Amino acid sequence: MTAVDETTDPNPTDPVTETPANGARAHSHGAGTVPDASRAERVTSYDVADFAVPRGREEEWKFSPLKVLAPLFAEAAADADETAHVEVSGPDAVEHRTGTPAEIGAGAGFRPGDRAAAASWAATTQAHLVRIPAEAELDAPVLVTVRGEAGRTTSGHLLIEAGHHSKGLVVLDHVGGGAHRGGVEVRVGDGAQVTVVSLQEWDDDAIHVGQHDVLVGRDAFARHIAVSLGGKAVRISANLRYAGPGGDAQLLGVYFADAAQHLEHRQFVDHEATNCKSYVEYKGALQGEGAHAVWIGDVLIRAAAEGTETYELNRNLLLTDGARADSVPNLEIETGEIVGAGHASATGRFDDEQLFYLQSRGMPEADARRLVVRGFFADIIGRIGLPDLAERLMATIETELAATMPGAHDALQAVATGTSTTTQTTTEEN
Amino acid sequence: MTTELTPELVTPDTTGPAELEGMDKYRFGWADSDVAGAAAKRGLSEAVVRDISAKKSEPEWMLELRLKALKMFGRKPMPDWGSDLTGIDFDNIKYFVRSTEKQAATWDDLPADIKETYDRLGIPEAEKQRLVSGVAAQYESEVVYHQIREDLQEKGVIFVDTDTALREHADLFREYFGTVIPAGDNKFAALNSAVWSGGSFIYVPKGVHVDIPLQAYFRINTENMGQFERTLIIADEDSYIHYVEGCTAPIYQSDSLHSAVVEIIVKKNARVRYTTIQNWSNNVYNLVTKRATAAEGATMEWIDGNIGSKVTMKYPAVYLMGEHAKGETLSIAMAGEGQHQDAGAKMVHAAPYTASSIVSKSIARGGGRTSYRGLIQVLEGAHHSASTVRCDALLVDTISRSDTYPYNDIREDDVVMGHEATVSRVSEEQLFYLMSRGMAEDEAMAMIVRGFIEPVARELPMEYALELNRLIELQMEGAVG
Numbered sequence: 001m002t003a004v005d006e007t008t009d010p011n012p013t014d015p016v017t018e019t020p021a022n023g024a025r026a027h028s029h030g031a032g033t034v035p036d037a038s039r040a041e042r043v044t045s046y047d048v049a050d051f052a053v054p055r056g057r058e059e060e061w062k063f064s065p066l067k068v069l070a071p072l073f074a075e076a077a078a079d080a081d082e083t084a085h086v087e088v089s090g091p092d093a094v095e096h097r098t099g100t101p102a103e104i105g106a107g108a109g110f111r112p113g114d115r116a117a118a119a120s121w122a123a124t125t126q127a128h129l130v131r132i133p134a135e136a137e138l139d140a141p142v143l144v145t146v147r148g149e150a151g152r153t154t155s156g157h158l159l160i161e162a163g164h165h166s167k168g169l170v171v172l173d174h175v176g177g178g179a180h181r182g183g184v185e186v187r188v189g190d191g192a193q194v195t196v197v198s199l200q201e202w203d204d205d206a207i208h209v210g211q212h213d214v215l216v217g218r219d220a221f222a223r224h225i226a227v228s229l230g231g232k233a234v235r236i237s238a239n240l241r242y243a244g245p246g247g248d249a250q251l252l253g254v255y256f257a258d259a260a261q262h263l264e265h266r267q268f269v270d271h272e273a274t275n276c277k278s279y280v281e282y283k284g285a286l287q288g289e290g291a292h293a294v295w296i297g298d299v300l301i302r303a304a305a306e307g308t309e310t311y312e313l314n315r316n317l318l319l320t321d322g323a324r325a326d327s328v329p330n331l332e333i334e335t336g337e338i339v340g341a342g343h344a345s346a347t348g349r350f351d352d353e354q355l356f357y358l359q360s361r362g363m364p365e366a367d368a369r370r371l372v373v374r375g376f377f378a379d380i381i382g383r384i385g386l387p388d389l390a391e392r393l394m395a396t397i398e399t400e401l402a403a404t405m406p407g408a409h410d411a412l413q414a415v416a417t418g419t420s421t422t423t424q425t426t427t428e429e430n
Numbered sequence: 431m432t433t434e435l436t437p438e439l440v441t442p443d444t445t446g447p448a449e450l451e452g453m454d455k456y457r458f459g460w461a462d463s464d465v466a467g468a469a470a471k472r473g474l475s476e477a478v479v480r481d482i483s484a485k486k487s488e489p490e491w492m493l494e495l496r497l498k499a500l501k502m503f504g505r506k507p508m509p510d511w512g513s514d515l516t517g518i519d520f521d522n523i524k525y526f527v528r529s530t531e532k533q534a535a536t537w538d539d540l541p542a543d544i545k546e547t548y549d550r551l552g553i554p555e556a557e558k559q560r561l562v563s564g565v566a567a568q569y570e571s572e573v574v575y576h577q578i579r580e581d582l583q584e585k586g587v588i589f590v591d592t593d594t595a596l597r598e599h600a601d602l603f604r605e606y607f608g609t610v611i612p613a614g615d616n617k618f619a620a621l622n623s624a625v626w627s628g629g630s631f632i633y634v635p636k637g638v639h640v641d642i643p644l645q646a647y648f649r650i651n652t653e654n655m656g657q658f659e660r661t662l663i664i665a666d667e668d669s670y671i672h673y674v675e676g677c678t679a680p681i682y683q684s685d686s687l688h689s690a691v692v693e694i695i696v697k698k699n700a701r702v703r704y705t706t707i708q709n710w711s712n713n714v715y716n717l718v719t720k721r722a723t724a725a726e727g728a729t730m731e732w733i734d735g736n737i738g739s740k741v742t743m744k745y746p747a748v749y750l751m752g753e754h755a756k757g758e759t760l761s762i763a764m765a766g767e768g769q770h771q772d773a774g775a776k777m778v779h780a781a782p783y784t785a786s787s788i789v790s791k792s793i794a795r796g797g798g799r800t801s802y803r804g805l806i807q808v809l810e811g812a813h814h815s816a817s818t819v820r821c822d823a824l825l826v827d828t829i830s831r832s833d834t835y836p837y838n839d840i841r842e843d844d845v846v847m848g849h850e851a852t853v854s855r856v857s858e859e860q861l862f863y864l865m866s867r868g869m870a871e872d873e874a875m876a877m878i879v880r881g882f883i884e885p886v887a888r889e890l891p892m893e894y895a896l897e898l899n900r901l902i903e904l905q906m907e908g909a910v911g
Contacts, residue, residue, distance in 0.1 A: 035511045038833075059511065286843075303828070318843035321810070329849070331834040336794075336825030336855040345849040347840040 038332050039268060039298045044111035048075050048122055051115035060114065063294040063326050065262050068233045071153050071179045072116040072209045076123035083126050084154035084180060090142030094168075095131040104129040106159045109215035110185035113237060113268075116209035120155040120181035127157035130170060134163030134189065141169040141386060148206055150177035157183040160196060164189035164217065169385060170196045175230075177203040182210045186224070190217040190244065196224050197384050200263075201396070202231035211237045214251075216276070218244030225384055226253040226282075228263045229396050235264040235294075242273040245307075251280045252380050254393075256400050257323065259288025266296040267312075275307035283315045283380055285373060286323035287403070294326045301341060303334040312343035317350070317376055319401075373401055473521045476500060479624050482525070486593055486627075491604070499613035499623030506617035512803070513741040513770045518715055523687055525625045525658070582640060588633040589644055592660050595631030602633060606664055610693035610721050610749075619719045622658045622691040629659035629690070634669040634700075643672040643705070661692040665700040665728075672703040687715045688739075694722035694730065698752065701729040705890060707898055709738035712768060716742040726752030726781075732759040733889055736771045737901050745803060747776035750784035750812075757786040762886045762898075765798030765830070766905050774804040774835075779812040779845075790821040791883050794830035795906070801833040806840075806847060813844035821851035824882050826875060826906075876906040 036042060042060070043050060053073050054061035076082050088096050097104055104127050112118035130142055148154060160170050166189065174180065188194045202208060208231055216222045228234050238251050255263045269278045284293045297312040316325040329343035350372055358368035377397060381390045479500050483493040508515060582589065588599060595603050613623035634640060665671055688710065696702045702722065710716055716739040722730040732746035748757030759775035777786035792800035802821045823832040834851045856878050864874035879902055880887070887895045 034514050034516055035509070037514075306828070316840065318840065318845070321813075321843050323843060324839070324841040327838040327840070327849075329834070329836060329851070331832075331851060331853065333823070333825065333832045333853050335828045336830060337828045338825075338853070338855065341853040343834065343849075343851050345836070345838055345847075347838065347847040348845060349843050 038334070039300045039330065040270060040302070042113065044113045045118060046107070046112060046121055048115060048118045051112075051118055053115060060266075063292075063296075064235060064264060065233050065292075068262070069116070069207055069209060069235070072181045072207065073119065074153075075119055076153075076155065080123070081125075082123040082153055082155040084156035084182065085147040085149070085176075086128055086156060086158075087145045087147070088128060088130065088142070090130070090170075091138050091140050093133060093136045093138060094142050095129070095133070097129040097131075098126050099129075100125060101127045101157050101159075103127075104159055106157055106183075106185055109187045109241075110157075110159075110183055110211075110213040112183070113211055113239065114209075116181045117183055117211040117237075120183055120209075120211075121157065123155035124157045124183075127159065129159045129161065131161040132163060132166045132168040132192075132194070134166055136163065136166045136168070138166075138168040141171050144170065144172045146172065146174045146176075146180065146182065148174070148176035148178035148180045148202065148208075150203070150205065153179040153181070155181050157185065160184070160186045160194070162186075162188050162192040162194040162220075165191040167193045168195075170194070171199065171384075171386070171389065172197065173199045173201060174206075174208060175201050175203075177206045180206065180208045180210075182208075184210065184212040186212065186214040186222065188214065188216050188220045188222045191219050192217060193221040194223070195385065196222075197389075198224070198226050198236065199393070200226070200228040200231055200234050200236070202234065204230065204232060206231045206234075208234045208236075210235070211239070213239045214241070214249065216240065216242045216247035216249050219246035220248070222247070222249040223383070224249075224251050225380065226251075226255075226265060227381070227384075227393060228253070228255040228265070229393070229400070231261070231263075233262040233264075235262075235266070237266040237268070240267065240269045240278060242271065242276045245274045245276065247273065247276040249276075249278050251278070251282075252383060253282040253284075254377050254380050255282070255284040255293060256397050257284065257286045257288075257291040257293045258400060258403070259322075260290040261288075262292045262294075264294040264296075266294075266298070268298040269300070269310065269312075271299070271301045271305035271308045271310065274305060276305065277308075278310045280310075280312040281380065282313070283317075283376060284325070285317040285319055285376065285397075285401075286325055287319035287401075289322035291320075291323040292326075293324075295328070295345075296326075297329040297343065299329075299331050299341070299343070301333045301335060301338060306335055306337035307339055308335075308341070309339035310341045314345045315376075316347040317373070318347060319349070319373075370398060370401055373397065472524050474500070474503075474523070474525055474621075474625070478525050482625060482627065486596075488596060489600070492596065495608065495613065496624045496626075499620045500625075502614040503617060503620035503624055506614070506620055508617060509743075512743050512772045512801075515715065515717075515741065517740075518687055582638075585638045586633075586635040587638060587640060588631065590631050592629040592631045592662060593627065595662070599631070599633070602664070603631065603662070606662060606693070606695055608693070610695060610723055611691050611719055616719060618689045618717045619691055622660060622689050622719070626658045626660035626691065629661040629692075630663070630673070630675075631661070632663040632671065632673065634663075634665045634671045636666045637668045638666075639670040640672070643674045658688075659690045661690065663692075663694040663702060663704070665694070665696050665702045667698045667700055669697075669700045670702075672705065674705045686713065687717070689715075690718045690720075692718070692720040692746075694720075696722055696724045696728040696730050696755075698725045699727040700725075701731075703731040703733065704746075705733040705735075707735035707737065707890075707901075708742070709901060711738060712740050712766075714739045716740075716744065718742075718744045720744065720746040721749065721776075722747070722757075723749045723751050724755035724757060727754045728752065729756040730758070732761075732775065733886070734759065734761045734773065734775075735886070735890075735898060736761075736763040736773050737898075737905065738769075739771075740768065741770050741772070743772045745774045745776050745805070747778065747805075748786065749778045749780060750786065750815075751780050752784075753781050754783045754785075755781060756784070759788045759790075760886045760889055761788070761790040761792075761802075762883050763790070763792040763800045763802075764902060764905055765792070765794045765800045767796040767798060769798045770801070771799070772801040772803055774802045776805040777807070777817060778805075779808040779815040779817065779842075782812055783814045784812060785815065786817045788817075788819045788821075789885065790819075791886055792821075792823045792832060793826065793879055793882065793902075794823070794832050795826045797829045797831075799831040799833070801835060802851070803835040803837075805837045806849070807837075808840045808842050808845050808847065810841045812842050815842065815844075816846045817848070819849040819851075821849075822882070823851070823853040824879065825853065825855045826879070872906060876903045879906055 295314045327345040763771035765771045775788045
């Protein structure tokens with residue numbers, strides 16, 4: 001990791017130059033009778049005042065626990081220090097700088113889309129830049145840890161720039177307690193291939209509202225993976241845009257919601273360039289009274305985005321009564337010149353056939369259930385590409401699962417070792 | 431903006447300057463019971479509602495319900511989602527039009543494009559006359575159905591217009607009216623509850639199967655039905671009925687509002703199928719609330735075709751209240767230039783072992799917009815419920831638009847819920863193949879579209895399926911190139 005003087009190169013031009021396609025436009029909500037004609041009309045702004053404090057009736061907040069999240073809607077007091085505690089490590093080739101958002105060149109690929117994001121932007125005095133130089137191929141991941149503290153509200157902004165034709169993996173881990181609001185801005189240069197993983201491994205009482213904007217360069221590949229396991233209420237909005245034609249991007253996620261836990265994931269894929277691909281897949285399990293998962297997947301294909309191919313998928317596994325899953329895949333399409341567009345959403349319980357198959361092989365039901373859950377998540381977690389991390393996340397999931405299935409057999413650990421495979425192959429190994 | 435909102439069958443010369451002066455006129459002159467004057471008034475006020483009720487000699491409770499609904503209408507906000515409804519000018523609407531006006535309507539009053547539609551549909555000149563005298567045609571239809579009705583009457587089936595039902599079946603009416611869709615359900619349900627007029631009232635007694643569909647074709651032009659029809663269907667235990675409504679009825683001559691409320695009660699083990707093919711002319715705001723409750727073992731099926739109108743917002747709902755109840759919606763929407771079809775379905779699973787299925791097919795062309803908007807809600811306790819949603823959209827050009835907004839809210843672990851949607855365009859290969867066999871491009875396009883909607887069309891009675899196909903061909907003409 002190279003520490004870079006904050007004063008150098010204030011105007012990075014390497015990866016992507018772009019104009020926000022979706023800039024703030026005058027948009028009055030006063031009349032209240034003209035609905036937004038498309039998802040793109042929703043307000044984005046750096047000014048907190050442009051967003052009212054949500055009251056619960058707003059389309060974009062109606063599923064969220066606003067009382068719990070209230071601290072994140074407050075503007076930071078002038079003298080308050082909301083600097084988040086952030087640790088960054090990674091290969092030498094990677095540059096790391098800190099400074100105000102302006103100093104590190106943040107914002108070109110990020111526009112706050114809600115009050116928490118705008119308040120966070122305004123309160124951030126120390127933003128972080130992680131830059132993968134052009135044509136660099138990282139041999140190890142960049143690790144960014146955000147550590148929250150109980151009793152504090154923290155704000156932050158992380159800018160990840162991947163130079164053209166670079167390759168890399170960035171893992172952002174959220175741990176600790178308190179209230180955190182944070183922006184993540186990912187600019188993927190032309191032809192680059194980047195994976196960004198955001199782990200929400202908060203303590204039980206933490207709250208978190210985050211906005212992650214990903215801008216994909218020409219012929220680039222970007223993958224964003226959200227993993228939400230901890231926290232009292234977590235809401236991650238991932239927005240995907242394309243700076244040029246030929247981009248290919250994936251927004252993936254897994255979540256495990258426990259009793260009284262609210263985990264919300266929203267995506268907005270905005271296709272404006274031609275011949276781009278997007279794929280969204282979120283999978284979640286829910287257990288316990290008051291466990292609530294919300295998944296909103298918005299895809300907009302603008303008239304200019306000919307040759308677009310998109311698919312969205314959400315699967316929810318309800319493990320007990322008392323849990324609630326909201327799943328809304330929205331698709332807006334303004335041109336017929338597309339390769340394909342579709343979405344699917346399914347919510348259900350255990351696949352009885354899978355359970356039966358495993359039990360017929362002599363496995364106790366509790367073990368069989370755990371194995372099915374493991375298989376359910378393995379596919380996406382495997383795509384992080386770090387076996388150790390995958391195993392750690394699996395272990396966390398299984399610990400949570402054990403809360404409802406106390407009878408689980410120890411032998412399972414032996415059965416399900418070190419794999420990040422699909423259900424199918426896991427099953428065959430038995 | 432000022433939008434001319436003229437109810438059906440009103441000739442242009444009844445909209446003279448005297449009526450355009452607006453609300454002041456009502457305050458001073460409305461209580462006057464002059465029939466023709468009432469027909470020409472615009473705007474909504476307590477006096478208007480009282481007058482409607484008085485003219486129908488309604489019981490006091492209905493008047494009170496109307497007045498309460500009027501207050502709710504005033505309080506409820508316009509929906510801030512869906513279509514742009516700013517073109518509706520509530521002050522310019524005539525809320526009650528008496529039949530005297532319909533006599534003034536002649537074939538020549540119809541706009542040229544609607545006349546043309548009928549020509550191309552192959553309706554002979556004689557039939558055209560019948561249709562337009564409109565009202566007369568309706569009466570003739572009623573005679574036809576009257577024969578059926580007598581046959582059914584012996585079995586105890588009631589099939590009358592809703593105003594008659596309030597007079598002649600007061601107890602039954604009062605027991606169910608407004609129980610499925612309360613007046614305050616939404617702004618337009620409140621409006622309908624305040625000024626409703628006409629519609630169908632059907633009661634099917636226990637165990638009675640009505641084999642031939644009841645058709646509501648005639649009512650569209652019947653007097654007093656207005657734009658706020660109110661339909662109430664009660665299917666008693668183990669009964670069956672298929673109600674077909676409205677096929678092609680392009681009636682309106684300028685921007686109008688059609689805001690119906692349809693309530694259906696499907697009792698234990700009964701089955702109701704409700705088919706609508708709306709083809710309003712392209713200046714009608716079609717904002718309809720349709721909802722059914724299905725008791726234990728009951729089945730409710732909506733078949734909902736939206737071809738016409740300027741804006742349609744309609745989401746037929748089934749509340750599955752009893753174990754093993756079933757709900758099914760087949761929805762087809764076609765939007766051409768200047769049209770927005772915001773249609774879909776709602777299924778609320780409130781009991782165990784309930785099943786629902788939604789199939790939606792939509793076609794957008796010529797810059798039109800189709801939106802599927804749906805809700806699947808599985809309430810706590812509705813275990814072993816299953817729901818599938820399938821949405822397919824077809825875009826035939828590059829200027830049209832298709833949206834899918836499916837809401838799924840699952841609060842029970844033991845359920846199976848699936849939603850799938852695809853949006854596709856007519857492929858060059860499909861077109862090329864058909865054209866290589868000697869078909870003109872628009873013929874080929876129409877054939878592909880017909881194939882696309884076939885799963886819905888085959889659920890329709892023969893004559894409606896044929897008519898749907900014809901309508902789609904008409905819509906598709908000139909869609910290519």
